[in-house]
Amino acid sequence: MxxxxxxxxxxxxxxxxxxxxxxxxxxxxxxxxxxxxxxxxxxxxxxxxxxxxxxxxxxERGLPRLMAVGAVTWLAILIGLSFTDYATRGFGW
Amino acid sequence: MSENVQRHEPYRDARQQHEADMMGMYVFLSTEVMLFGGIFLAIFVLRLQHPEAFVEASKRMHVFIGAFNTAVLLTSSLAVAIAVHGARQGAARLSTALFGGAAGLGVVFLGLKALEYRKEYEDGLLPVVSDPGRFSSPIEHLFMNLYLVATALHATHLAIGILLLAGLAWRIGRGNLKLPERAIVVVICGLYWHFVDVVWVFLYPVLYLAR
Amino acid sequence: MTNALDAPDPHNAGISETRAERESYLRAGHTLRSWLLTTDHKRIAILYLISVTLFFFIGGAAAALIRADLVTPGGDLLTNEGYNRAFTIHGVIMVWFFLIPSIPTTFGNFLLPLMIGARDVAFPRLNLLSWYIFVIGGLITVYALIAGGVDTGWTFYTPLSSFFANGHVVLVAVAVFIAGFSSILTGLNFIVTVHKLRAPGMTWRHLPLFVWSHYATSLILVLATPVLAITLALIAAERLFGLGIFDPALGGDPLLFQHLFWFYSHPAVYIMVLPAMGVVSELVAASARKPVFGYAFVAGSSIAIAIIGFLVWGHHMFVAGQSMYASTVFSFLSLVVAVPSAIKVYNWTATLHKGRIALDPPFFFAASFIGLFVIGGLTGLALAMLAIDVHVHDTYFVVAHFHYIMVGGTVSAYFGALHYWWPKMIGRKYPLVWGRLSAAAIFFGFNLTFFPQFILGYLGMPRRYHVYDPPFQVLHVLSSAGASILAVAYLMPAFYLFYSLRYGDPAGRNPWGVTGLEWTVPSPPPKHNFMETPIVTELPYDYHVEREGEQ
Missing domain, CATH: 1.20.58 (Methane Monooxygenase Hydroxylase; Chain G, domain 1)
Known part of the structure; x- marks a missing residue:
């Protein structure tokens, strides 16, 4: 120890x-x-x-680090691009 | 990492095998991030579309039970982290004790969670079994539905984690899991436990602390 | 490198103990148990090959019902409900139990370790588990089909799936949920395999393009499939106890389902087509006996497609009530994803340019892929335009578009791969004439089936209807006639490939005379692939003679 x-x-x-x-x-x-x-x-x-x-x-080295946290980027894509819809629904139409 | 690690097919050497195991687990946990991500998106959309009602619903959560449970999980994670460190050094008895303790903390978490569900049931706020008429608004009903799905999914993961840790403690205690040669098993199970902890670290503020 | 059968590398002693194992993976055990409990990636590939072929014919039978019903404008063969169930089963089976697993789990499993000089995938037992999970998911789907089916379409749109559908929605959702974990495990396995098990000298620059495209596919499998899993779980919760997240009455949003679903299902299109592109890259280089033109761009475009493919899902929702600002963003991003796809097509064409092309079956399938993929891709661009999409949305134009990509593209590549690597997998040659014939028949039948559907859609025939205006009948009859040719064409390889199993001539290590590590081992390969770990020094597609001739 x-x-x-x-x-x-x-x-x-x-x-x-x-x-x-x-x-x-x-x-x-x-x-x-x-x-x-x-x-x-x-x-x-x-x-x-x-x-x-x-x-x-x-x-760990760079690659495993990237793999461990890379999904956060994809989560940001999921939430971010969904919000291009939700955040702008009120405008225009 | 010890030199006398068991090598198995299809690996050439122990280092390669260790790196592959770690990478596999990190990738698996990434899939878990995406799994819970769908629920987080649903929660965020609900909050964006109904900010006031969402906050009202959140205020009826049991903030301090949740906070205490967060502390329980964080402490269990510390125990697991030290146990994993010990296992890599071959300190089998310490690992056994700490894994057993961490699994026990997991059970405490589930017990408190059950207590919380019970209180919500008594207040008529637990979906499926409670009477929908007692919700202050449809939004609160939906909020509680999402809360139930999210926390139940988390609790399922935690229950699997408890079984993993209890199994580890048992195997190490009986000498079935040779340490430090097979420390990778311990490390992988530890990663899973910490990840379940991380999910709660996000669920707690998003559901309980929306103001 | 040598693969002397009786002199294994002392360093690897004990890897393949018996002579039979050193001769061929097919001979290492003949019992059912030796197949069902195997961890050999090649045997698992064969297990997958058998199961996805089975699902292909189940899905094909549903397609046959649909096309037969559409011959007459009245919808005389099936009831309304029956028609809905037929196209739902066709979609569910074909998408999740054929197209998505098809190339990665069969050829990917078989070839990935061979191509990178590994003895197996990174987690062999997980690989077998993934097959069992797939089979369980498939069996549940087939059970749901027999028990009465589902009528929501493969897309499970809310509120139809959550409130109004009567079929076994939950059961099928559970089945697809389970099958999803099979995808996830396969993707995870491939990612770690490519990173950690490459032979010495096999740098990223040395990887065959098949491996690159499977790596890109695996990224999507791992990152997108869990979102489908949670979406289907939410649908099940919605049906079972009124979760409400997709129900406006509780303040939920039906469109949220579409966001979550297409976040998976649009990238899923690239799960289907990227491995096919990898196959075509191999086939084109092998046919032209030339290095792939612009290797780095073809490899990079696979990764680019995988990433940009995640940014375009909203183009399925242009007329669904999505904010028009979001639609504009998604329309633009959808046009961007065409760039890497086009890079691939140009590079394949440039590879073929001035090559001495071997007119073997693999080339015919590769050429079919390129032609049909271009049509499918360009009509996809038309659909990505906001204004055009409003006109042709949910018409046969869309149906024709995605069948050009998935059937014209992916299935052609699947058959191409089968014809190219069959001698390697089985160790025997098949009659090439029949291969060319079936490639031609598939190409002809496919175009006759689906080209009329572009016209139908443009004229306004909506999808998922089986009662239609009589003027549409001519085009529908043409399409159904094409479908019957296609059915025969798809059955043809079954006959001569089975024939070759027993009567084909031994293939030898390298029957096509091409490059690639998989062609340096015996056909069929020994249980542990390489008697000694190969050391890679040559770049992929290193066809020296032609290169000198060109200069």
Whole structure:
């Protein structure tokens, strides 16, 4: 057992818990788009921490890293292009 | 990675095999991202089309049960991360204990989830079994439907994860899974567990914290 | 490299223990068990070949019913309900149980490891699991078909599928959901295989174009299929307990279904056609005995098609109530995807230019593909234009367009691949004359079936109707006549290929005299493909003589 590695993992856990408290706290103050931006932004940071430290991306090379997170791009395509429809339905017609 | 890893067909060497296993699992988890992605799209579309009613529905969620459950899952992920690290070093007893603990935390999560469903059922907010007349609006009904589908799909994944971790703990404990030679099995199961955690990290704010 | 049968590389000792295994994968075990529990990618390919052929003929039988019913304007053969069920079963079976798995799971499985110098795919057991999942999905579909069928069309559009359809929608949705996991596992396996199991020296620049196109296909399989899975799960939930996400009464949106469905199903068109393009690249180079013109562009265009193919799905929804701004964006992106497709066609043509072309069956099928794909592709451009689409949307013009791509394109390439690699897979030659004849018959029958449908559609015949205005009858009769020729033409190879199984001459390692690692091993290949790992030094399609002659 490498003590440094374990300590690092515990620190990541503290960071994740801190972010959890932050996102719950923010939900009491922020409203509308700001709230949404904050909560999804924090969720992305948490996910990044988990992928990087818990899911071994820090040890992998470029290609596996790309494969692990590449789907996010496709998710952005799915949501983004669907929203070209939903966000503009009210206009024009 | 240890040198005396078992090599099997069709690989030339242990490093190649390790990289292929890792890549395969990352690609599999990408397919899971897309699977849950469809539900997230549905949630976002509902919120975009009915922002006020969506927030009203979200306010009736049990924020603190959800928050506590998030903490439970994050903690279980820490346990799994340390267990995987231990397994790669050959610390079998530590791994067994931590995997067992993490699986237990998974059960705690499911128990709290069931408690939450029960409260929602009592408030008449749980779809399928509750009376639709008690929803404040059709949007709330739809919101709760989506909530049920999303959390049920997540809970299914988590239940599979619990079985995986419990199986690992059992196999390592009995010495059926040689460590560190077969550490890749442990790493792959760990990846799955962390991924289920990540899904919850997104589901929680999107469903519980919409304001 | 050598493949001395009795002197395996000591480094790989124990890989193929018995002499039979070293001779041929077909001889490594003769029991049913040795086939059903095999992890050999070549045997799994054969299992797939048998199953997709079966589904091809089930789907073809449904097509025969449809065409027979359309001979008369009154719809005398089938009831309205029966007609709906016939075209639904035709679509579901052909799309998910033939076209999507056809080339990747048979020829992809068989050839990918051989072409890159590997002993198997990355996860052999997962490969077998994927076949079982496919078969289970197929059996459920066939059961649903016998139990009464579905009448929603293969597209499962809401609210028809969620509220009004009476058939076994949930059952078929579950079946396709299950089959989807087979696709996902195949795609995952191919991606890891291409990345991790290439032989020494087999750089990305050395990969055959067949491998490139299968890599691109796998990306789509892995990224798009899960979205179909969740969409079908949502449809099932909608039917079983009124989920409401596609129901306006609860604030849901029926169009959301179409967004989710076409996010998968448009890229799925490229799942069907990209492997076919890979086959054609091989066939063209082999026929012309020349390196493929613009290798890097052909390879790159596969990846470009895979990526841009994800950005165009909205062109199925121009008249569905989608925002016109979104339609404009999707129309533009749909035109962009034509660019890499055109690059491929130009490069194949340039490869054939001044080649000494061998007029063997593979060339005939490849030429059919190119011609029919060009027609299908160009009419696709017409459909991508907003204004034209409003006129021909949901008419036979659309039906003809996608059949030119999927049947004229993919099925021609599938038969081309069968005729090109059959000697490798089985180890025996078939009579070439019959191969040329069936290629010609397929080409003729296909055009007679589907060209009249362009005219029908332009004149206003809507799709999915079986009672139509009598003036349309002439064109419908022509189309049905073509379909009967097509049916015979598709059955022909079954006869002479079966004949060759027993009576064909031994093919030898390289009956066509072409390049490629798969032609350096015996036909049929030994169980573990390569007795010693090959070391690749030559670029693909390295036909020296012709290249010098050209200069």
């Amino acid at each position: 490498n003590a440094m590695t374990v300590i690092r993992l515990v620190f990541v856990w503290f960071a994740l818990m801190g972010l959890l408290v932050t996102t719950v706290g923010a939900s009491f103050f922020l409203r509308g788009p700001a709230s949404m931006a904050a909560s999804t932004g924090i969720a992305f940071i948490k996910a990044a921490l988990i992928y990087w430290f818990f899911m071994h991306l820090s040890e």
